Amino acid sequence: MTAFDVARVREDFPILSREINGHPLVYLDSANTSHKPVQVLDVMRTYWERHNANVSRSVHTLGTESTTAYEDARAKVATFIGARSPDEVVFTKNSTEAINLVAHSLGASVGPGDEVVISEMEHHSNIVPWQLLCERTGATLRWFGITDDGLLDESGLAELINERTRIVSLVHMSNILGTINDVSRIIARAHEVGAQVLLDCSQSVPHLPLDVVELGADLIAFTGHKMLGPTGIGVLWARADLLREMPPFLGGGSMIETVTMERTTYAAPPARFEAGTPPIAEAVGLGAAVDYLSAIGMREIHEHEIELTGYALKTLAGIDGVRVYGPGTPDGRGGTVSFDVAGVHPHDVGQILDDLGVEVRVGHHCARPVCARFGVSSMTRASFYLYNTTAEIDALAAGVEQVKKVFS
Amino acid sequence: MTAFDVARVREDFPILSREINGHPLVYLDSANTSHKPVQVLDVMRTYWERHNANVSRSVHTLGTESTTAYEDARAKVATFIGARSPDEVVFTKNSTEAINLVAHSLGASVGPGDEVVISEMEHHSNIVPWQLLCERTGATLRWFGITDDGLLDESGLAELINERTRIVSLVHMSNILGTINDVSRIIARAHEVGAQVLLDCSQSVPHLPLDVVELGADLIAFTGHKMLGPTGIGVLWARADLLREMPPFLGGGSMIETVTMERTTYAAPPARFEAGTPPIAEAVGLGAAVDYLSAIGMREIHEHEIELTGYALKTLAGIDGVRVYGPGTPDGRGGTVSFDVAGVHPHDVGQILDDLGVEVRVGHHCARPVCARFGVSSMTRASFYLYNTTAEIDALAAGVEQVKKVFS
Amino acid sequence: MTDQLYQEIILDHYKHPHGRGLRDPYSGEAHHVNPTCGDEITVRVTDDLSDISYDGMGCSISQASASVLHELLKGKPIGEAAKIHEAFVELMQGRGQVEPDEEVLGDGIAFAGVARYPARVKCALLPWMAFKDAAARAGVEVTV
């Protein structure tokens, strides 16, 4: 593909031809979950109809084909994020499990007096695992704040990350403010004091070109269903040398070397962290998703989204009574735009928009501390992906006018 | 369906028309993973092409449809196992996660001096989580042995399960010996001393009519991919009152009530145990699998498998040099038959069989202690499901003769 | 479509809520949260239901529902309040199949349309569930 052609892209997504309440579907909720192109669905169907078997356990032909398909998917994901080796890629069920895995495995050596640092901008999935870890171990949880512009407040960096800090876990792109955090200074400081850095890339990997070596974090987590893949699959990437030292989290089949009644030894990574039958078809689907994204080009996708975001910010700014949260220009932010319609509760905004076929998310977006920070209990959020158009943003704007009419 | 018609059943499974190495596929590895009927694949495809959205988070139409589909699947699974309420059904990624969940959640109140009881017959997924729990907490792991006939050795029951016992976790049907454990005495004894009983029903729920209330255990675990469903989904069932008292395991989105920086409170079960975006399409697929199984009838399926097992035991007994492990008759055992061909390593048996299109599993079947108990490092296993035929067992027998020829 | 949901009666109660604000004295209080959207409500009751007061943040449906609750249950004999409570919950959980009785539910019948929106049923029920808890803490059982 030479030029990005959104009309052609849309043809790959059967659901986009659906009607909602008599209107064409305008899906602006991809930060919640993305739709799947036929290319992904077909690969999974073929897997099930031709190659289905369990992996890593059978010498038979189907088992070998399945294992190859599963490991090829791992290699594709590794290439997609610039990992040095497929062995750095662990398949989990979603981002949330990947983060919990780290909280338990790296967290196993954390104790009283140690500190874990997160931020006020985190998704609940990057808050609760650390609260639970601190409860289990007596470590202290500390937080970066958010500036009025919706950026990480780094003013206290040198004190916040100190020699007691063991783990720093931050969102790379906020799922509510859209902010793309430039984490280079924080990573540098963390490494200075010997702390490990986990980045929650659930919103960045699907939308930006990302290279783990350049990024410089020690671990990252992301999730398949937000990047055109199926539900039931997520990824933990970690530096090979770190992963090798991490103790297992879930125990069971396929993560062992030898099991005896007295004592069990564990397989090398990534197997060590993949107990039980993994999400095989889902990994294969994610591999196909990554192929699809790569064929179009992550740079092209990102540029398309910058265009949409700029258009949306301008359009929403032009509507009386609408206030946008987070950075006001597409610089340093992704295609996730949360806003408020004066005097109307987001639930009601979302309901009226749905009536017009416009699907946005309303609520606290699993990021309640961000809502609290901005003094609201919830927000309305429109989020974009490669298949969205500026015409859909016009539909959103028309919907917001309708909202104002109903609640005037 | 009035009478069980295996030819008609086979038509629903596209993969069964495949050829392997020039021979029709003879798939005898369903204890490892089962194939999927078109009915399941179609439901998932329709979900993705028409209703795809995240659950429990969106008020829009797609979100409502997805949530309904997901919760309907929970209700179907609940009915399938006779649960008193859908709220007793927690979706996990597989059996292994379900068992680890229990080991962490129930296990959180276990300490030094406490005892956990499992058996020598367990799958690694029901061994390693308990070894890890005992390492974390200082509790003691104790084991039921296996008799020469491949049954649980209950001779030491009264001492083995005592007032120090907190959790008893046992396999309901062995994935290697085929034994269906009559666990009634063990459950009675465990309840006498106040211990909770988890049954690993990974092999029983797919193959037998099962009612959790009759069974009498406190919790059970099973896995979607072994019961015509997709990978990426498993189930933990637990009594509502027990589940309500269990602390969370994984932390993240959707399992919370309120999150603040200081303190988080948790949702009621099942949501409390489903952190992050759940395997939505996979749950929908499992719901369709349960519909398919119920339409045919679990009793009919079980009877078909008893017939196959009887035929297989007789056929294998008639081959010189073949030794079958586990119970010698279909009484009290399921359609999973492990055997040994004298003088030939299982890897080689499996390879020659695969050459003839016959797919069996070889190795330790994630149950190394069972192999050790019977003095071997591995076994060859044929396992049956509703789509298998006696003709396929004849193909297995012919294959074993070929094995003997090559290695004579 | 959403005309069914946003009936005039509901919008009226939303814009002009009855009995809003927390008052003393009271015998039982409960605070409920909708975990999906973060909406909250606090309800207080006296043990004879002579006052029901409430405050919170929420959408039009949950706010109007609280106002209707106040109007319907305040000052009612306990047995009657229990019946109205049950009728409202039944209406909400009826997936749009239950025919509401205006004699019992008064303005509450405007919520019949909400029952067709599973995601919003929780909003409508939020004050009613909080009321039930508050009443229980005041020693009043509103289960019939």
Add this chain to the structure above:
Amino acid sequence: MTDQLYQEIILDHYKHPHGRGLRDPYSGEAHHVNPTCGDEITVRVTDDLSDISYDGMGCSISQASASVLHELLKGKPIGEAAKIHEAFVELMQGRGQVEPDEEVLGDGIAFAGVARYPARVKCALLPWMAFKDAAARAGVEVTV
């Protein structure tokens, strides 16, 4: 099909293994397990490779591979052993695309067919990986 896998040479080595059994003296020992199937092998080497002894349980491929390893590497100068080791590993990991050199690999060329069976490559490599570890422990690096 499996004729490619179960070449006569392999079956011969399996039925009549060369140099099998653990012997003293030795300078390095390693025990390796194939986690999938539970197969095991123990390999011992002297620091001049004048003896390589082994024992274990395993399938025809892993057992024959150990026998061939013994035949090819025992008594070889370390540099040459390293080359043969590398050639064998390369052949196994070549997915059937590598043409084996009989000059270097001798009976080892019979394993060319194994490379087409990903599930069995681990079996063939099990003794070679154990040997490498044992040699390292004896102070001998077999990486070229």
